Each structure stands twice: as C-alpha cells, then as structure tokens.
Amino acid sequence: MSDREDQLVGDFPFIPKQERAQQKRNALLESGHALFISKGYEQTTAKEIAANAGVATGTFYRYFLDKRQLLMSLLEDKIEKLLPPEPSWENGNPEARLAELLESYGIRLNHLGLHRVLPELLLKDPGLSEVIAAAKVKIHNRIYTGLQKASELGLTWKDLDLNTLTWSIMLLAENATAKVEHSGNPAEYREIAKIICRLVFPPDILKRLQTNDKNETI
CATH class of the missing domain: 1.10.357 (Tetracycline Repressor; domain 2)
Incomplete structure (x- = not known):
C-alpha cells in the first residue's frame, strides 16, 4: 500500500486480534458495503451500519473513526x-x-x-x-x-x-x-x-x- 493510501485509511482506533472481535469488524465492513451500495454514501450513517451488523453504535466507533474510514477500508487494494x-x-x-x-x-x-x-x-x-x-x-x-x-x-x-x-x-x-x-x-x-x-x-x-x-x- 502506498503512503497516500495509508493516509486515506488512517490509523484505526482498535485492530482486533481475537476471532470474535474480528468477526464483529468484518460484520461492520459487510454491513457498510451493503448499505453504501443500496442507500448511497451520504445517506448512510454509522448508527445504521452498526444496527444492520447487529452491534451497538459504540462498537462501530471501537473499530472505525467514522464511515469514511470504513469505506476506505473497503476500497483498500481495490482501486x-x-x-x-x-x-x-x-x-x-x-x-x-x-x-x-x-x-x-x-x-x-x-x-x-x-x-x-x-x-x-x-x-x-x-x-x-x-x-x-x-x-x-x-x-x-x-x-x-x-x-x-x-x-x-x-x-x-x-x-x-x-x-x-x-x-x-x-x-x-x-x-x-x-x-x-x-x-x-x-x-x-x-x-x-x-x-x-x-x-x-x-x-x-x-x-x-x-x-x-x-x-x-x-
């Protein structure tokens, strides 16, 4: 990954190591992916992404700074x-x-x-x-x-x-x-x-x- 792409994604609040935590993070990524496509980026909120993933809004912010960071994670290595x-x-x-x-x-x-x-x-x-x-x-x-x-x-x-x-x-x-x-x-x-x-x-x-x-x- 280039330095510029590193800046786009930024530092994550928390990077999970345990399988259960990784599953929650992956569920948020999948939820964001689906909602961004169906509703559009601007119309999607972090709260909706969390709810669709079956976790609390606070859990979203445990893994991602905001919805932009989540989207950049989805785009990582896919440009x-x-x-x-x-x-x-x-x-x-x-x-x-x-x-x-x-x-x-x-x-x-x-x-x-x-x-x-x-x-x-x-x-x-x-x-x-x-x-x-x-x-x-x-x-x-x-x-x-x-x-x-x-x-x-x-x-x-x-x-x-x-x-x-x-x-x-x-x-x-x-x-x-x-x-x-x-x-x-x-x-x-x-x-x-x-x-x-x-x-x-x-x-x-x-x-x-x-x-x-x-x-x-x-």
Whole structure:
C-alpha cells in the first residue's frame, strides 16, 4: 500500500486480534458495503451500519473513526479493480480479447458494487480523487506503451496521436459497464470493443489480425 493510501485509511482506533472481535469488524465492513451500495454514501450513517451488523453504535466507533474510514477500508487494494482494463493488441484477435476483458471488468465491478458509491464521494473527497487520478495515470501509461509497441509494428493508424487515443480508449472502456447495465445486453461489450479496435487499427490490419487468430485456433 502506498503512503497516500495509508493516509486515506488512517490509523484505526482498535485492530482486533481475537476471532470474535474480528468477526464483529468484518460484520461492520459487510454491513457498510451493503448499505453504501443500496442507500448511497451520504445517506448512510454509522448508527445504521452498526444496527444492520447487529452491534451497538459504540462498537462501530471501537473499530472505525467514522464511515469514511470504513469505506476506505473497503476500497483498500481495490482501486485498480475499479478502473478500466488494459487491452492487449499484439497477439490474437484484439476485438475478441478486448470484449472478454470488458465483460470480466463489468463482472468485477458488479461484484464489488463500490463503483456506484465513488461519484458522490469523489466530489467531496480530494484525497481519494488524487488516488484515483494517480491510478488512472498508471493505467494510461500502460495502455499508451502497448499502443506504442503496436505502432512500431505498423499495426495502428499512422496519423493518430497515441496519447489522445489512449484517453479515448479509457473513456469508452470505463463507461462500458454502465451502458450494458442500462441496456441489459452483455453483447454491448463486443460492440464497444469493435469501436475501440476501429479507432486503433486500419480495416486491413484488423482483418489480418482476426484472420491470423482464426488460423492459429484451427
């Protein structure tokens, strides 16, 4: 964990060592997770989290300073899981592989559920905003490096600015899950992957990559 993430979580009032105390703390985490998703962060109180976990409000404050610290504990080590995936361009059918990545990303987001809480929190929590922004830069750099390698192999459009292309890919990928949730159709992942790949590859290159992938799997 980075120093910045340490600051976001902060020092806990008490870290349980006995199993029964750990169970109470875990129950509070599970309760907060469920309530944040169902009610929203601002509408959820520490008292409600405690009641839903079956413990007294004082027990909540024994383990957490406030509901923010509980939420940061839920987000700990999960920041990158909430951000768009890194595509692979060089091997196989990039469209099919990206569609699989986007679908896996959507499943991961829905399992965590915390992406629904972030928008309201980011507006009021500069510290968390900085951490998310830094994580996005890391993913941007990895995607950009992958595009550079593909460009050096002569696979991408020659006249595109790779930095702008990278941010465009991230934006489309980041919103893929919301589009699928709205339409209820997982096939949307394939359509979004198709759009992204057409931004990256000229038609003849994309067709060649797809054909080579089919030939390798026969």
